[in-house]
Amino acid sequence: MDAKREATAKALEPKRSRARDIVEWVAIIAAAVVFAILLRTYVVEPYEIPSESMINTIQVGDRILGEKITYRTRDPEAGEVVTFLDPEDSSTTLIKRVIATPGQTVDLQNGVVYVDGVAQDEPYVLGKPTDPIERHAETLDGPVSYPYTLGDDEYWVMGDNRTNSLDSRYFGPITRDMITSRAWVTFWPLNDVGVFESGK
Secondary structure, eight states: HHHHHHHHHHHHHHHHHHHHHHHHHHHHHHHHHHHHHHHHTTTTTEEOOOSTTTTTTTTTTTTEEESSHHHHOOOOOOOOOEEEEETTTEEEEEEEEEOOOOEEEEEEETTTTEETTTTTOGGGGTOOOOOOOOSSSSSSSSSSSEEEETTTTEEEEOSTTSSSSSSHHOOOEEEGGGEEEEEEHHHEEGGGGGGGGOOO
């Protein structure tokens, strides 16, 4: 009888081991998924760039990381590249450069950007003129008029490719709560790898 019990115990042992392995793997995978979600929600999020609005700073097809820690301790600054929710479609994320911050006045004159009356040095636009955009987003009553003074919670953003970018000239300023991350690094393709630096 003892021999039979021993044989049964030995026969059940591999089954218990396999079941335990499955449970452990499920737990590991679940933990990894939760960690990835938390990382993406609170720390860093990857994006693939589908348009030409930030050329030559960012190329079409580049993959970047937007980090979400910096703006928990301070507000975005002029010159930084940020991701934010599209004012026309909050399910879409856009990427542009912050040109002016709350309380500042933006003006466009003869293809040049002025902030608080000072002409901006913008080497990243590669000499392209910054002109008003005559059409406007459906969220606005009419085209943006200049000079434009930002409210206490508003940011003016524009793409570096000024002749091919729908930005604050089109949809107006964005608010602080729309900004989702600070562009941190391009990680793919390898020939475009690099850390974003402020344009100021």
